[in-house]
Amino acid sequence: xxxxxxxxxxxxxxxxxxxxxxxxxxxxxxxxxxxxxxxxxxxxxxxxxxxxxxxxxxxxxxxxxxxxxxxxxxxxxxxxxxxxxxxxxxxxxxxxxxxxxxxxxxxxxxxxxxxxxxxxxxxxxxxxxxxxxxxxxxxxxxxxxxxxxxxxxxxxxxxxxxxxxxxxxxxxxxxxxxxxxxxxxxxxxxxxxxxxxxxxxxxxxxxxxxxxxxxxxxxxxxxxxxxxxxxxxxxxxxxxxxxxxxxxxxxxxxxxxxxxxxxxxxxxxxxxxxxxxxxxxxxxxxxxxxxxx
Amino acid sequence: xxxxxxxxxxxxxxxxxxxxxxxxxxxxxxxxxxxxxxxxxxxxxxxxxxxxxxxxxxxxxxxxxxxxxxxxxxxxxxxxxxxxxxxxxxxxxxxxxxxxxxxxxxxxxxxxxxxxxxxxxxxxxxxxxxxxxxxxxxxxxxxxxxxxxxxxxxxxxxxxxxxxxxxxxxxxxxxxxxxxxxxxxxxxxxxxxxxxxxxx
Ligand SMILES: [Zn+2]
Numbered sequence: 001x002x003x004x005x006x007x008x009x010x011x012x013x014x015x016x017x018x019x020x021x022x023x024x025x026x027x028x029x030x031x032x033x034x035x036x037x038x039x040x041x042x043x044x045x046x047x048x049x050x051x052x053x054x055x056x057x058x059x060x061x062x063x064x065x066x067x068x069x070x071x072x073x074x075x076x077x078x079x080x081x082x083x084x085x086x087x088x089x090x091x092x093x094x095x096x097x098x099x100x101x102x103x104x105x106x107x108x109x110x111x112x113x114x115x116x117x118x119x120x121x122x123x124x125x126x127x128x129x130x131x132x133x134x135x136x137x138x139x140x141x142x143x144x145x146x147x148x149x150x151x152x153x154x155x156x157x158x159x160x161x162x163x164x165x166x167x168x169x170x171x172x173x174x175x176x177x178x179x180x181x182x183x184x185x186x187x188x189x190x191x192x193x194x195x196x197x198x199x200x201x202x203x204x205x206x207x208x209x210x211x212x213x214x215x216x217x218x219x220x221x222x223x224x225x226x227x228x229x230x231x232x233x234x235x236x237x238x239x240x241x242x243x244x245x246x247x248x249x250x251x252x253x254x255x256x257x258x259x260x261x262x263x264x265x266x267x268x269x270x271x272x273x274x275x276x277x278x279x280x281x282x283x284x285x286x287x288x289x290x291x292x293x
Numbered sequence: 294x295x296x297x298x299x300x301x302x303x304x305x306x307x308x309x310x311x312x313x314x315x316x317x318x319x320x321x322x323x324x325x326x327x328x329x330x331x332x333x334x335x336x337x338x339x340x341x342x343x344x345x346x347x348x349x350x351x352x353x354x355x356x357x358x359x360x361x362x363x364x365x366x367x368x369x370x371x372x373x374x375x376x377x378x379x380x381x382x383x384x385x386x387x388x389x390x391x392x393x394x395x396x397x398x399x400x401x402x403x404x405x406x407x408x409x410x411x412x413x414x415x416x417x418x419x420x421x422x423x424x425x426x427x428x429x430x431x432x433x434x435x436x437x438x439x440x441x442x443x444x445x446x447x448x449x450x451x452x453x454x455x456x457x458x459x460x461x462x463x464x465x466x467x468x469x470x471x472x473x474x475x476x477x478x479x480x481x482x483x484x485x486x487x488x489x490x491x492x493x
Binding site: 008009014017025027029030031058060143145146178 | 308309310312313314316317319320321323324325352353355357358391411412413414415416418420439440441442467468472485486487
């Protein structure tokens with residue numbers, strides 16, 4: 001990271017920021033449409049969220065408070081590195097608390113706590129094109145979006161039903177934005193899709209390697225594709241979080257020992273910690289609490 | 294002050310932070326159509342360019358954004374001011390402009406000649422910055438669309454009478470179309486192409 005010695009505020013040069021800012025404004029004006037932009041080299045490899053990092057770098061100011069999550073956690077290497085990067089190049093305040101953040105950069109999750117007006121959620125996107133697995137040629141997928149030709153996507157989902165008795169897609173589940181563009185919500189679990197609908201926060205998506213930016217404005221319809229006889233459903237978990245007892249949240253499986261012991265805990269670590277601080281306890285913590293009494 | 298000095302004076306005192314601040318107002322404005330934002334910093338822009346309009350030029354324009362100016366702006370020191378501070382080439386072709394600035398009291402007869410983008414690339418379109426009399430007073434309009442919870446009311450003074458009709462034509466092109474930023478002195482308000490306008 002020695003090349004950072006003579007960086008501009010937030011690392012990117014002003015001309016690059018202007019170009020990305022113009023792309024962001026067009027992305028907001030055409031919800032769900034992928035705006036091409038001239039992605040820059042960042043001092044981190046692709047796959048580390050260079051698209052999201054460039055979006056964040058173009059919008060962030062000295063007054064912002066930044067939170068970075070990776071699969072819901074604030075403490076993974078990826079999240080820690082990106083947070084440290086912005087502390088260094090923009091000298092901004094950082095937080096792990098969802099409610100305190102003005103900008104939240106995320107990889108693969110939407111926080112459990114409902115986002116509020118004024119907050120911006122920046123997604124790191126690996127593959128922005130929801131039609132790519134159906135059609136490898138960019139010229140063709142662009143034409144499909146232009147003509148609103150989404151029949152193939154429905155055929156694919158319906159083949160799923162024929163094969164599995166249900167739609168088997170659980171991540172990057174396609175959505176239709178503002179009744180027009182089919183959009184890839186990035187590899188978030190479909191559990192998070194309903195949170196995108198009519199969100200009070202602005203949602204921005206950056207794909208670095210694929211050079212695309214797209215957006216969902218606040219209070220915008222985001223509908224998961226489905227069929228009348230097979231309506232969209234989110235994942236349901238049989239038990240609450242083992243640490244905080246939360247229900248109706250997205251859980252990760254944690255292996256406890258080599259004898260098959262395992263538990264399910266909140267993927268959103270801030271949400272889980274906040275609940276525990278407020279006295280909530282799941283079954284893994286409850287016995288310890290009783291013993292102390 | 295002669296025309297030359299006027300063109301060279303002003304600009305953002307702290308370009309990096311001021312352009313970031315103005316951009317965030319624009320981002321919030323596009324994300325919440327109809328919300329009024331105020332540019333506080335003095336940028337010394339020459340008449341008839343307004344303060345908010347000038348700040349938008351400083352924030353978004355550069356040598357990659359051919360910029361079109363209405364007749365009054367074109368023959369004023371504002372043209373040279375924009376050129377000097379942003380590097381944007383001033384174009385007479387509406388269709389090739391990425392930004393267009395319109396002084397107060399001039400009604401565009403049509404948006405048709407500005408770039409609306411293509412069906413494949415609807416982002417390749419002009420953003421018009423139109424100066425009007427005042428935001429927050431005058432004729433009441435109801436806005437609806439993405440970024441607006443149900444509906445919102447805006448009051449606009451000096452909006453060209455033809456505007457709602459031009460806007461309806463623009464809406465019909467979606468996803469193609471122009472986006473508009475209305476300015477009045479220090480204030481601005483955004484109308485992305487998704488916004489529906491009804492006269493109350
Ligand atoms: Zn928990």
